[in-house]
Amino acid sequence: MSHMYKPGYEKIQEHIKTLEKQNWLTPVQKIWPRYLFHFTELSNVINILTGGALLSRELLKEKKISSIDIASPHIIEHTPQEWKNYVRLYFRPKTPTQYRNEGIRSKNEMTLDAHCPIPVMLVFDAFKVLVLESTYISNGNLCAQGVEVDNSVDFYLKLPFEFIYHDKGFSRLNEAEQNKIKFHRHAEVLIRDSLGLSFLEFICCRSNAEYQTLIHRLPENVQGKWSGKIRIDQKAFLFFCEWVYIKEVKLSSERIIFEFNQRPSASFSARLEIEECQTNKQYLWEEKNFCPPGIKEFDLSTMKHPECYKVSFFLDEHLAFQAVHREESGIF
Numbered sequence: 001m002s003h004m005y006k007p008g009y010e011k012i013q014e015h016i017k018t019l020e021k022q023n024w025l026t027p028v029q030k031i032w033p034r035y036l037f038h039f040t041e042l043s044n045v046i047n048i049l050t051g052g053a054l055l056s057r058e059l060l061k062e063k064k065i066s067s068i069d070i071a072s073p074h075i076i077e078h079t080p081q082e083w084k085n086y087v088r089l090y091f092r093p094k095t096p097t098q099y100r101n102e103g104i105r106s107k108n109e110m111t112l113d114a115h116c117p118i119p120v121m122l123v124f125d126a127f128k129v130l131v132l133e134s135t136y137i138s139n140g141n142l143c144a145q146g147v148e149v150d151n152s153v154d155f156y157l158k159l160p161f162e163f164i165y166h167d168k169g170f171s172r173l174n175e176a177e178q179n180k181i182k183f184h185r186h187a188e189v190l191i192r193d194s195l196g197l198s199f200l201e202f203i204c205c206r207s208n209a210e211y212q213t214l215i216h217r218l219p220e221n222v223q224g225k226w227s228g229k230i231r232i233d234q235k236a237f238l239f240f241c242e243w244v245y246i247k248e249v250k251l252s253s254e255r256i257i258f259e260f261n262q263r264p265s266a267s268f269s270a271r272l273e274i275e276e277c278q279t280n281k282q283y284l285w286e287e288k289n290f291c292p293p294g295i296k297e298f299d300l301s302t303m304k305h306p307e308c309y310k311v312s313f314f315l316d317e318h319l320a321f322q323a324v325h326r327e328e329s330g331i332f
Contacts, residue, residue, distance in 0.1 A: 008153040009131035015157055016127060028237050029165055035201065036089040036126045036189050037238070039098050041068040042118040042214055045203065050222050054122070054195045057084040083142050086190040089129070091164050093121060093238040095185055103243025104315050106266045117318040118210050118245070121238045123202040124195075130156060134192060141186035149190070160184055203230045206239045207261075209246040209321050216323045244268070244292050246313065251325035253306040255299055258313065258321070260292035267291050268315040272298060277308035277324070290315070
């Protein structure tokens with residue numbers, strides 16, 4: 001499929017190279033200009049990779065495709081209807097929106113009812129998306145008054161990236177300065193209706209356990225196509241990692257060992273489900289007020305056939321981990 005490019009699109013590549021050299025960017029941030037970021041829940045990523053495209057909110061509704069809505073209902077209600085027809089990418093990871101909804105949160109930790117239990121970051125080639133004539137850009141939060149949206153190269157070149165990429169504390173800034181930075185951090189890239197995955201560079205998971213869960217849940221043909229692009233964000237470059245999630249899981253025929261990212265104030269209704277592959281027999285563990293420790297171990301000595309089983313772990317009914325153990329070939 002051929003694409004129409006913006007007049008003067010070559011300047012975008014030059015600008016990306018210039019941004020990468022800016023001294024006000026940290027070494028980690030210097031790669032941000034090369035990419036665009038879409039943050040969503042693991043179940044949605046399965047649908048995206050299976051369907052071969054990112055779809056706008058309205059197109060998902062029109063096609064009656066179920067998805068987990070990670071956005072705040074309050075924010076969506078105040079988003080102009082026009083922008084619900086667009087796929088939306090950010091210029092950066094770790095936006096204020098991501099901070100509000102990332103991670104498995106107890107009910108008292110949620111902000112504006114926004115929640116993304118297992119986050120996955122889809123990372124796109126910025127140049128290949130930005131040069132398309134059909135690609136629009138906002139200079140800040142689409143819900144805010146005075147936001148500007150345009151599809152020209154000149155508009156992109158004038159974006160205040162020192163604010164968009166701002167990643168420091170606010171303690172020395174007054175309220176007006178803080179609000180200005182928050183506004184620009186939410187600058188977006190907008191594509192009408194859908195965006196195919198030909199420009200998708202990486203699929204990034206927050207932990208090894210969540211990587212295992214994604215790999216397990218992908219249909220076999222989809223897994224074969226995309227597994228080479230799935231990465232683990234080992235150094236938290238893309239995620240805040242401040243809330244409860246499962247970091248590592250060790251599966252064997254003797255025991256299951258979970259390693260949690262802890263949050264001392266968080267308490268959940270927890271459930272572990274184990275299903276023997278050979279007999280389909282179910283084993284269940286539950287705890288109503290579960291405060292995740294650093295390590296939680298489960299003994300499998302009562303199982304008749306622990307050489308092959310499927311394990312699922314839930315926190316407040318949110319799936320936190322799922323995989324299959326086969327003794328002859330390991331987890332997968």
